[in-house]
Amino acid sequence: MRPKRRPDVRALVAAMLLAACGSSGGGTAAAVTTACDGAACDARCEGGDLAACARAAELYYDGKNGHALDMARSFQYATRACDGGNPHGCTFVGLNHQDGLSAGWDPAKAIAAYEKACRGGAGTGCFNLATMYSGGQGVTVDLAKADRYKRDAAAAWTAACHGSEPRWCTNAAFLMADADGKGGPSPATMATMRALEQRACDAKVLVGCTELARLTMQQGELAPAAYVDRQDQLCGQGEVTACVAGGALLLDGQRVPRDAARGIALYRRGCDAGDRNACEALGVEEGLGEFVAKDEAAAERHLTMACDRASPRACQAIAKVRARAGDAVAARALLERGCHMGDGEACGVLGAMIAAGTGGPADPAAALPWTRLGCQQGYGPACDSLIERGLDLPIPPEFTGQFYREACGRGVARACTPP
Numbered sequence: 001m002r003p004k005r006r007p008d009v010r011a012l013v014a015a016m017l018l019a020a021c022g023s024s025g026g027g028t029a030a031a032v033t034t035a036c037d038g039a040a041c042d043a044r045c046e047g048g049d050l051a052a053c054a055r056a057a058e059l060y061y062d063g064k065n066g067h068a069l070d071m072a073r074s075f076q077y078a079t080r081a082c083d084g085g086n087p088h089g090c091t092f093v094g095l096n097h098q099d100g101l102s103a104g105w106d107p108a109k110a111i112a113a114y115e116k117a118c119r120g121g122a123g124t125g126c127f128n129l130a131t132m133y134s135g136g137q138g139v140t141v142d143l144a145k146a147d148r149y150k151r152d153a154a155a156a157w158t159a160a161c162h163g164s165e166p167r168w169c170t171n172a173a174f175l176m177a178d179a180d181g182k183g184g185p186s187p188a189t190m191a192t193m194r195a196l197e198q199r200a201c202d203a204k205v206l207v208g209c210t211e212l213a214r215l216t217m218q219q220g221e222l223a224p225a226a227y228v229d230r231q232d233q234l235c236g237q238g239e240v241t242a243c244v245a246g247g248a249l250l251l252d253g254q255r256v257p258r259d260a261a262r263g264i265a266l267y268r269r270g271c272d273a274g275d276r277n278a279c280e281a282l283g284v285e286e287g288l289g290e291f292v293a294k295d296e297a298a299a300e301r302h303l304t305m306a307c308d309r310a311s312p313r314a315c316q317a318i319a320k321v322r323a324r325a326g327d328a329v330a331a332r333a334l335l336e337r338g339c340h341m342g343d344g345e346a347c348g349v350l351g352a353m354i355a356a357g358t359g360g361p362a363d364p365a366a367a368l369p370w371t372r373l374g375c376q377q378g379y380g381p382a383c384d385s386l387i388e389r390g391l392d393l394p395i396p397p398e399f400t401g402q403f404y405r406e407a408c409g410r411g412v413a414r415a416c417t418p419p
Contacts, residue, residue: 038067045077053081054088061092063309064274065238071102082113087120094128098137099310100340107138118149123156123171136376137342141396150175161196166203169196170211190219206239214245224255232262235269243270244278251291260291271302276309283314296321307334312343319346328359339373348374348382355385380406387415 036044036052041059044052057078063069075096081089094113096103103109111132117125126149132139134146154175161169173196180186185193194215200208213230216222222230231246243266249255250263264285270278283302286295300321306314319334332353338346351371355364374382376394383393384407393400400418407415 042077045080050081050084050086050089053077053084054086054092057081057089057092061095062274064240067274069274069308071096075102082116085120087117087122087125090114090117090120091122091125091128094125095310098128098132099342100337101310105138105340107132110138118152118156121156121160123153123160123168126150126153126156127171127175131342135342136344136378136395138373140376140394141399143396161199166200166208167205169200170205170208173197173211190215206234206237207241210234210239210242210245224249228256232266235266238273240270240273240275240278243267243273243275244281247278247281251285264292271305274305274309276306276311276314279303279309280306280311280314280317284317287317307337310341312338312341312346315341316343316346316349319349323353323358328353332359336370339370342377344374344377344379344382346374347371347377348379348385350374351382351385375403380410383407384410384412384415387412390414 036049036055038059041052041056045056054077057074059067060070060074060077074092078089078092078096082093083089090113093103094110094117095101097106097113098110099105111129114125114129114132118129130146130149130153131137133142133149135141154172157168157172157175160167161172173193176189176193176196177185180189194212197208197212197215201212202208210231213222213227213234217224217227228246228249231242231249234242235246247263247266247270250259250266252258264282267278267282267285271282279302283299283306285292286302287299288294300318303314303318307318315334315338319331319338322328322334323331332350335346335350335353339350347370351367351369351374353359353367354362354370355367356362371382371385372394375386378395380403383395383403386393387404387407393403395403404415404418
């Protein structure tokens, strides 16, 4: 197995910070603050504790650190929590509909659930709405709405951080990272971000410690080797973001001498703990065979673990392997999963397969909705196909000219004389 490319580890870590659960699936899970864990959450939920229901939904959704992965059960508990008025439960209802996990893929239902979560003060509901509107996942891109929901998320997370839920300090800091524009955070913003991460870390929210180490290294106050040691320690304590962050630096080999064995070991520890991003990164490396012995069976196993945990890139990587092996039916099913999770390329490739009759009868009409979804999510070749057929692009008018110019550059003659 040779996946097309390595995952963008920076994007993976960013997704993990918000998730602690999403990206890099389409959505990002809500970490629920409650004292229960494991089976105790189930019992308390059955007794009417709505916060415990939301926490149980999170645990079954993540499937981390020894807890079972069970999307159907997650949706069941999330629905109970949301119907009872718990906003975090509504976030998980939205996730299931946004990514088509155990519930049917239904962007309208996802938006309704996220709206309810956002109105109730759950910043992740607001943020997931922002990602849907900025990425065109099941909706037409609307950057004004995306910006508004992102501001709502920042306000909700900041209020929770300075209130009784320091867990959300890391999320508030994350949104500040690009608030100052392309030049990166100003010194004043960086100081505020560090203070937020310190607050989280002091409250034993280990993802805050992970990010605090990154910011401290970024400012030259922590040596890269010490940073890796710190992430290794946090990984051992069950903080999966640290496993990927430390492993990525070791494999990159630019700030510290490359140590492939140690880097892969960190990815493996994160994956063994059930983290989708660590499993994706590990599976990609096993497929490439550059830093670890090439093992196609192990690569597919770990990518499947990531796909099952809502990583669209992992689903697409396995789909390509299945297609090369001649199993186009399985490839199409995996691409459909990836498309529903927000991977525009998966949508476009699926549309092309259906149109060409790969894995079933050729059906251009049935292919069209998938092609449109791919274009809507920014996948250029899907837009090219629509332009070639003289069809309107499902994107905001202000972006149409750019897509036509790019299509013309790719040799789509019809795009060179836009309507």
